[in-house]
Amino acid sequence: MKKGDHLFLIDGSGYIFRAYHALPPLTRKSDSLPVGAVSGFCNMLWKLMQDARNTDVGIVPTHFAVIFDYSSKTFRNDLYPEYKANRSAPPEDLVPQFGLIRQATRAFNLPCVEMEGFEADDLIATYCRLACEAGGDTTIISSDKDLMQLVGDTVGMYDPMKDRQIGIPEVVEKWGVPPEKMIDLQALTGDSVDNVPGVPGIGPKTAAQLLEQFGDLEGLLARAGEIKQEKRRESIIANADKARISRQLVTLKNDVPVAEGLDDFLLHAPDGPKLIGFLKTMEFTSLTRRVAEATGTEAGDVQAVAVTVERADNAHGPDIGAGTSPVARTGVGSEPGQAAEAETTERPKQGDTPSLLAALRLEGAATRKIDTSAYQCIRDIATLKAWVAEAREAGIAAFDVRATSTDPMQAELIGMAMATAPGRAGYIPFAHKSGNGDLLGGGALENQIPLREALAVLKPLLEDRSVLKIAQNLKYDLVIMSRYGIDVAPFDDTMLISYVLDAGTPHGHGMDALADKWLGHRPLQLKDVTGSGKSSVGFDQVDIDRATAHAAEDADVTLRLWLVLKPRLAAKGLVSVYERLERPLVPVLARMEQRGISVDRQILSRLSGELAQGAAQLEEEIYLLIGERINIGSPKQLGDILFGRMGLPGGSKTKTGQWSTSAQLLEDLAAEGHELPRKIVDWRQLTKLKSTYTDALPGFVNPETKRVHTSYALAATTTGRLSSSDPNLQNIPVRTAEGRKIRTAFITDKSHRLVSADYSQIELRVLAHVAEIPQLRQAFADGADIHAITASEMFNVPVEGMPSEVRRRAKAINFGIIYGISAFGLANQLSIPREEASAYIKKYFERFPGIRDYIEETKAYAREHGFVETIFGRRIHYPDIRSSNPSLRAFNERASINARLQGTAADIIRRAMIRMEEALDKAKLSARMLLQVHDELIFETVEAEVEETIPVVRHVMENAAMPAVSMSVPLHVDARAANNWDEAH
DNA sequence: ACAGAAGCTTA
DNA sequence: GTAAGCTTCTGTT
Structure with missing residues (x-):
């Protein structure tokens, strides 16, 4: 082995146990031999060897070995007989897999290393030392904390199940101490699994803090008397011996007299027939196929490395955002006019400039690495002003607020990150405190910009009409900033752009999902900097450098996502959905959340x-x-x-x-x-x-x-509906008398009223419109009882004197259509035989052939395009609509039928909400929107204005589809006012 | 401490 | 038969 060589050491024993517990149990088809861990092991090895050839990953092993424990008895048992004494025997379906995994290793042409009297970890330590002395690097394939003491400049770890590299920073991040202090930390904390005693009452957090204070274990034991906390001091003094023996137990032996040298680990290409022979024996069909393909077409693989086109740096040219320059695009709060609505039908074709730009941006993003150490911590006003000037120059800035709470109504600002170009990001700490404070909290840290001074500099930028502010889930930031008197505008929200582009696709719209999908990057998690569970700290306790890396990275990622995603809107003809249905709703919802509703606790x-x-x-x-x-x-x-x-x-x-x-x-x-x-x-x-x-x-x-103050999610549903949480105010009981009492607790004071306005049968009306059903259109135009008319058409009975059971069945069918009817479901709903339900549906389709056509058209469209659209152009994807699994396919068909109707209704009420505030303003009314419950809006208004308010509300809601769409069916809104929600509804 | 299942609330 | 969110219990980490 020589300088520049790279050794991969797999902790085989550790992997077996982890794979066995983490992976679903799997048995060989022919004889039920348990092979789950073997399968996981083979897949992991194959993936590692594939990745190893891909020079993009950066690490190409030259040497490779898999290390195993030999037996449970080792030299440690001589030191401490109880070591690993409480280990129970491995599960019986794991036992036969130990041997198989050794065979698998040999089938991969890899050396299998083990030695009596030593653990795999000792062998790994020894080979790490040997590699280091030879000038090579080492990667340990494991996530075991016992191995972290080996991490250093030339030794790293890699967790194959979580696809995570573990280097010095990750060890520090996880344990609070550098790798060389891991031994002392483990000596203090002990390990209940391995029966290493440690010092009772000392966990990782305390241990890290003590080591920070006293340097190392011996220093701590020598000066233990200085520890302030009485219990802790006594425990350490009383258990010093246990700590010392623990230290011996957890220290890995790096001078095992190994039989094989590093040169025996030289990596050879896999022997195709040998490996395939083993995999076939195991009946791992898909891996067998992959290996067969790969070993046959190796030359093709090498050529598949992506070409690079660097463009992202030119982001602040005049063409940012695909034709939506911040100054020109003042759609936020602007009047929705006839001319602007024409945009709805715009559909650029493939190959247009937006598509090209989108493709270029994507290539640029994929090739540009993210470096979390390059971010600046902005600690003084002069630097902050320079950043603000830079943002003005760029015309765009991505922001990310850091605060004390996920509830924006209670959150206090701790800092703010901003990015002006890819890789160019900084973090402004306002109010971080020292982390080791007691119950009273630590004092404020030095070298921060006081909140008020920072906001005074930031406010003009955040409100500057010529600078586009970009954030991920901007509503959260908007509510907080609004509480600090800042009105952020104009803005873009990467979460909403993703939602418009990709609703219904398997990836979510959160930062992590988007960073992974579009940038191939996993940002530092909030949990990683604050800790989790009871040992977590508020963001104000987070070390400023760590906070900078985390928050600035989020701003950087947000900016990069925007560069990639924004042009895709134009490329796919979805600009108007975003600009008319999504973005303008953000400040409306922010205000609704901020107002909240009064609840009577008594x-x-x-x-x-x-x-x-x-x-x-x-x-x-x-x-x-x-x-x-x-x-x-x-x-x-x-x-x-x-x-x-x-x-x-x-x-x-x-x-x-x-x-x-x-x-x-x-x-x-x-x-x-x-x-x-x-x-x-x-x-x-x-x-x-x-x-x-x-x-x-x-x-x-x-x-x-x-x-x-509820929280509305704009991008949580597939269909375009909102969702409400913390608390969910969209599922307050109403059906039973007992439940309705809850609603009486939602109140106003004496001088005010709650006004509830709800769309009547909006989804059926949308159905009548899009499916063009003459009888239903007529019934709605006449203001007739729609379920009775349906029953009358189907069963040839007059509406007058119709038995309620007949109407009930027609009603169930009408709802069934909206849900993408099935005989099974209808039968369930009505408690009738499936054949009878089938007959009803058949009859229904005979009387309303347009509905059958609508359903068939929707399914065909979804199958062809992979998505359906609402009448306002919102796209909802159904990737599984072409599944060969009949029940999955049928489910997607029903969902797509429903999505056009539910989504269109959701779009309509969104449009109403977006216009409502201005309409009320114009009429000089003080009513304020408080809640939305899918087809209902709840307002609070002064009593004297109730009579004037209701017609305005009704007018906006009933005409919400106009002028983009002129519906062939009238929308009808019922509204009333009372002192509590029960009576208003 | 967390995740999934079961159950129940809404439109 | 569609779309959501919350609570409790249960088992695993």
Whole structure:
């Protein structure tokens, strides 16, 4: 081995256990031999060897070996007999795989190394030293913390299951100490799995802090008396011996008298026939195929390295954003006019400039590496002003706010990152504190720009109409900045651009998913800098350098994403969807969230008491009936009692083999005269209302505003609907009288009113419009009862005096159409035989052939394009619509049918919301939008303006599709006002 | 501490 | 039969 060579050492034993637990169990088809870990091992080895040839990855091994433990007895047992003594025997379906994995290693033409009396880790340590002395580098394929002590300038680790490199910074990040102190850290913390004692009460965080303070273990033990915390001091003094023996146990032996030298590990090309022979024996069909292909077409692989075109640096030319220069594009808050709407039909063809630009940007992004160490920490006003000037010059700046909370209504600003070009990013710390403060918190750190001074410099930039501000999930930043008196505009949001481009595709629209997809990069995670769980700290406690790396990287990534994604909008003809349905809604929702709604805690607390009483009463009755006190909330226990011990009829199993105890099933049993199921259903209702609503809602009342501020997600659904969370105010009960009481807690004060305005049958109206169904259009035009008309058409009965059961069935069919009807579903819904449901559907299609055509057209379109569109051009992707799996394909067909209708309705209410504020302003009305529940808007207004407000609201909502689309069916809005949501609805 | 299943709430 | 979010229980990390 010589300088420049690179040794790969696989921790084979570690891998076996990890693969066994992490991967799904797998057995050989022909004889059920368990081979899950072997399969994982082979796939990992193959992938490593493939990656090894790809010079792009940067590391090309010249030497390769797989290291195993020999037996469980090692020299450590002589030091400390209890070492690894509490290890239980490996699972029985893992045992036969140990030998197989050694065979697999040989089949890959790789050396298999093990030695009696030593652990694999000792051999790895020894070979690391030998490689280093020979001038070579080493990569250890493992994620075991016991090996991290070996990491250094020439030794790195790689976790193949998480595709993660572990170098010195990652060790420091994870454990708080550099690799050379890992031994001391482990000596203090011990290891319960390996039975290394350590010092009781000392975990990794404390250990790292102590080592920071005292340098090393011996220093700490010598000066332990200086430790302030009494318990900690006593424990360390009392357990000094344990710490020392632990240190010996965890120290890897790097001078094992190894039998094989590094030269024996020289990497050879895989022997195709030998390897394929083994894989065939294991019946790993897909890997066999891949290996066969790869060993046959090696020359082709080498040529497939991507060409590079560097363009991203020219980002701040006049053509940024594909024709949407910040000054010209003032669509935010501008009047939606007739002329502008013409854009809806714009569809540039492939090969146009936008497509070219999009392609160039993508190539540029993929080839430009992200370097987190290159970011600047902006610590003084002069530097900040220089950055602001740079952003003005560029005309764009990506921003990312760092604050104390994920709730923007409670978050306090800690810092802000900005990026002006790829790789050019900085972080401005405002309010970081020293991390080692006690309960009172540490003091503010030096060399930060005080919040007020920083914001005074930033505000003009953030509000500058000629500078486009870019963020990922901008609404969060907008709410926070608004609370600090800054009105950010104009802006772009990379999350929303991605949503417009790719709703329905398997990747999400979060920063991590986008960075991975478009930049092939995994940004530093918030968790990595703050820690997670109970050991996590607020962002204000994060070290400023770490915060800089993290926040500035996010701003950098956001800017790069924008460069890649923005031109794609134009290339795909989706500019107007983004500019008319997505972006303008952001500030509207930000204001709604910021307003919040008033909730009466007394009403909730009274209800909670009533519910608790009712539930307790039912519990006693239930215990009496079943004869023991089980946990009624456990479907498992409940099912076992009901259908096992008590032998109730009609039980069915869920997909995990448990007895089903669904409400539907219990209702059926109750209808047959059983007493118990009814009580269980009632108990569930009461406990549900209590836990989800009356008990949870008060916790969401903001201490400052005394109101509840939900959070709306713009990019969470596939269809274009919003979603609401923390708390979800889109599923407040309404169907039952008990549940509706919850709504009485949503209130206004005496001088105000809540106005609720909801679209009547909006999805059916959209159906009547897009499917062009004459009878339905007529019925809606006449303001008739749509379900009754449907029933009348289908069953030839007059609307007058129609039995309610007939109308109910027609209603179920109408809803079924919206959901992408199936005989199975309709039969379920109506509790009728599948054949009968089929007959209904057939009849329905005979009477409304346009609907069958609509359904068939939608399916064909989705199959051809992979997506469907709403009447406003929103695209929803269904990549599985061409699946060969019939049930998956059918599901995608139903979803695509529904998406056109649900998505169009969602677009309509979005348009109404975007126009609402201006319409109310113009009419000099003070009403404010508070909530959206898919087809309903809730406003708060002064009592005296109620009568004037309702017509304005109704007008905006009923005409929301205009002028982009003139619907052939009128939209109808019902509205009323009251002092609480129950009565207003 | 987290993830998935089951169950229940809404449009 | 569509689209969501939250709570509890249960088992794993």
